[in-house]
Ligand code: SF4
């Protein structure tokens with residue numbers, strides 16, 4: 001089972017919800033797909049972490065074989081390979097590793113080499129298996145790292161994915177093949193605006209979904225009214241509470257210190273399962 005926790009914008013408490021849910025379930029995988037700013041590990045505080053590089057195949061030109069025919073440059077829709085008067089230049093940062101230039105080269109002058117674009121880390125905290133990706137600074141492509149993180153999904157276990165904020169490609173990559181999407185928002189005009197954008201994407205993907213309202217009570221009821229109008233179930237409302245905010249600011253998942261919330265998160269999980277069952 002794959003449950004993705006997402007939000008239309010950053011700062012809604014999405015990661016806190018994902019971590020508290022995983023801790024409440026216990027024997028779960030949590031995969032942090034926010035590879036530009038992973039922070040699940042800052043809440044779970046693992047000790048031993050295994051790390052491996054994520055490599056992306058990148059073209060390398062053998063100038064001894066190249067006839068400067070120009071076919072690779074014509075083929076590349078990303079302008080990542082340029083055929084000059086004397087040599088071919090590859091721009092690895094904008095190469096999407098499609099392999100097309102190698103295929104069209106009539107001289108077989110292009111090989112591929114692995115280029116490190118980031119890392120994935122794996123660790124265990126209590127019964128939780130945590131995987132998180134980290135995009136190298138300056139690298140523009142987050143999706144290959146997200147794919148590498150998602151390779152660690154174990155179909156027989158409960159996998160909770162923490163999506164990047166927003167509604168761009170990395171979010172879609174994270175959401176794809178999910179069984180359920182949990183959209184975290186807050187009851188403010190910004191929260192509603194970004195929730196509506198996330199709902200647009202989710203409806204197009206056709207994945208069962210529900211909303212978690214974080215910091216309930218700080219704004220108005222517009223989010224609740226929107227959900228009613230759109231027929232989207234609100235699975236849980238977490239009030240704006242001083243004690244929860246203090247744990248949050250200290251990087252402590254609040255279910256650890258307020259066990260009554262574990263029940264609420266387990267109920268949230270059961271409600272999500274019920275929606276999935278009704279949808280299938
Ligand atoms: S691998 Fe694809 S994206 Fe990269 S340079 Fe070749 S054609 Fe362009």
Ligand code: SF4
Nearest residue numbers: 066067069070072105
């Ligand atoms: S397609 Fe091959 S031979 Fe032609 S310019 Fe590119 S690398 Fe050189």
